[in-house]
Amino acid sequence: MGEERLPDFDQLPVAAGRPPGSSWGVWGEGDVLGCLNLLTAERVVEAAGLVRKGAVFALNWEMELPDPPLFNRPAFEHHVNWLANEVGHDDELGGWNTQSSSQWDGFRHIRSAVHGFYNGVADEEHGIHHWARRGLAGRAVLVDIGRFRQSQGRPLQMDQTDPIEAEELLHAAEAQGSRIRPGDVLLMRTGWTTWYRGLDPDRRRALATDLKSPGLRPGEATSRTLWNLHIAAIGADNPSVETWPPGALATPEQFAAMREAPEKVSEIFVHFSLLPLLGLPLGEMWDLEALADDCQADGVYEGLFTSAPLNLKAGVASPPNALVIK
Numbered sequence: 001m002g003e004e005r006l007p008d009f010d011q012l013p014v015a016a017g018r019p020p021g022s023s024w025g026v027w028g029e030g031d032v033l034g035c036l037n038l039l040t041a042e043r044v045v046e047a048a049g050l051v052r053k054g055a056v057f058a059l060n061w062e063m064e065l066p067d068p069p070l071f072n073r074p075a076f077e078h079h080v081n082w083l084a085n086e087v088g089h090d091d092e093l094g095g096w097n098t099q100s101s102s103q104w105d106g107f108r109h110i111r112s113a114v115h116g117f118y119n120g121v122a123d124e125e126h127g128i129h130h131w132a133r134r135g136l137a138g139r140a141v142l143v144d145i146g147r148f149r150q151s152q153g154r155p156l157q158m159d160q161t162d163p164i165e166a167e168e169l170l171h172a173a174e175a176q177g178s179r180i181r182p183g184d185v186l187l188m189r190t191g192w193t194t195w196y197r198g199l200d201p202d203r204r205r206a207l208a209t210d211l212k213s214p215g216l217r218p219g220e221a222t223s224r225t226l227w228n229l230h231i232a233a234i235g236a237d238n239p240s241v242e243t244w245p246p247g248a249l250a251t252p253e254q255f256a257a258m259r260e261a262p263e264k265v266s267e268i269f270v271h272f273s274l275l276p277l278l279g280l281p282l283g284e285m286w287d288l289e290a291l292a293d294d295c296q297a298d299g300v301y302e303g304l305f306t307s308a309p310l311n312l313k314a315g316v317a318s319p320p321n322a323l324v325i326k
Contacts, residue, residue, distance in 0.1 A: 006182075009224040019115040019263070021223065022277040031119050032130045034107065034279020038183035038232040039138040047139040047304045051325050057291040057303075059235070059322040061102045061193060066285070068208040070239055073097040098317040104128065104309055105275060105282040108316040112276040113262040119279065128315035131281075132308065138232060140305035140324045141173070141184050144292050146191035148172035158195040159207075161248040162214035164188075166225035169216075178301045182230035185305045187324075189288040190214055192238040215243040218250075218270040227278050235283025235320065242270050283320055291324055300326060 006026065007014055018024045027037045069075055076096035080089050099105070106128040107118040117123055145164055148171070149156050156162050169188065173180055180186060192213060199207070215238050216222050222242070226234060234241060243249060246269035258264045266273035274280040295301045303326040309318035 006230050009227045012227075019112065019277055021220070021266075021273060022115070023227070023279050024119045024277070027119075027279075029119075030121060031279075032107065032121055032126055033134065034118055034281065035230075035232050036131060036134070036136065036281060038230065039136060040183065043139060043183045044137045047137065050139065050303050053326055055294060055326045057294065057324045057326070059102065059187075059286045059288065059291070059324065060319055061285055061287040063101050063319070065101055065193075066196060066204065066207070068205060069097065069100045070208055070211055071099075072209075073100050076100065098310070098312075098315065098319065099284075102285050102287065102319055102322075103283065103317050104131070104307070104320050105271070105284065106131070106315060106317050107275060107279065107281075108314070110271045110275040113265050113272060115263070115276065118276050124314055127313055128309050128318045129311050129313045132311040132318070136185075136233075136305075136307040136309070138305055139181065139184050140187055140303050141178055141180055142187040142189060142288065142291060142295050142301045142324075143169055143173045143178065143180070144176060144189045144295065144301075145169060145172045146189055147292070147296065148175055151175075156190055156192075156214045158190075158192055158214060159212055160214065161212050161243045161245065163217035163243050163249055164190075164215060165217055166222045169225070176295075176301055177299070180229050180231065184229075184231050186226075186229070186231045186234045187286070187288055187291070188216075188234060188236040188238075188241070189292045190236065190238045191289075193285065193287055194289050211239065211244050212248070213239050213244045215239075215241055216270065218242050218246070219267045220273075222270050223266065223273040223278060226274065226280060231280070233281040233283065235286045235288075235322070237286050237288045239285055240271075241282050241284055283322070286320065286322065294326065298326075302326075
């Protein structure tokens with residue numbers, strides 16, 4: 001289905017019997033790619049034309065960061081082994097969580113509280129390998145919400161649950177002269193990774209067990225805005241794309257509604273809408289600083305995007321192994 005036929009959020013679902021607010025069936029029965037279907041061959045060709053100066057920006061943060069890992073995830077062990085006769089080395093990772101640093105959240109990561117995994121596909125039939133075997137490329141557009149908020153005299157509070165309204169993304173894009181197009185990979189730079197680098201070890205240890213961070217405000221307005229942009233994916237430099245912790249901004253009425261109707265959990269944590277219902281991939285803790293600095297310097301906020309996730313059958317998540325080339 002081309003974007004000219006994509007329904008608006010308020011027209012979802014496209015067929016009877018589908019979950020409310022879901023894109024299930026938009027790309028057919030059994031689809032496992034969701035909005036990544038918008039990375040068409042035509043868009044790849046167009047995006048390749050954005051390479052003008054040969055500047056390459058790698059978006060993977062160091063695997064060792066955050067240190068210690070967030071969300072009670074274990075720290076991995078890196079073992080370097082001598083080969084026979086000490087002719088060289090190989091190495092092993094022990095206890096490595098694929099979401100411990102820069103990551104794609106795959107469609108096995110979160111299921112709907114009521115309806116299951118994206119598009120009604122069985123859990124074990126999803127997996128990051130589908131994305132890897134397809135290969136991901138297209139146009140990236142960076143929206144520097146961190147600098148935008150700074151210019152408005154309302155800098156993001158990196159150690160607080162500071163919400164970014166969905167409409168602010170559109171205002172920030174307009175302010176920097178960018179147009180977000182269907183099929184884009186939207187990169188949202190808050191500045192969180194740079195802030196984290198400046199923390200001392202004690203502050204980092206405290207964050208590992210008591211994280212508060214800025215991000216998109218959870219709720220239907222965010223789902224509606226992102227879907228109606230018809231982007232292929234969103235990648236951000238903060239820990240969860242949306243604010244953390246879940247529920248910190250919720251009203252008592254929202255909690256009461258969730259108890260009555262569990263599907264309303266997306267009003268408190270929008271992952272439950274974006275991943276299993278809308279099929280919109282989320283990238284978290286991406287290193288966007290060098291790219292953002294270059295975009296500010298030359299005024300060009302777009303480039304060719306590529307990503308090669310792990311070809312891990314039935315994998316839940318993966319480092320993005322992403323590049324933007326300008």
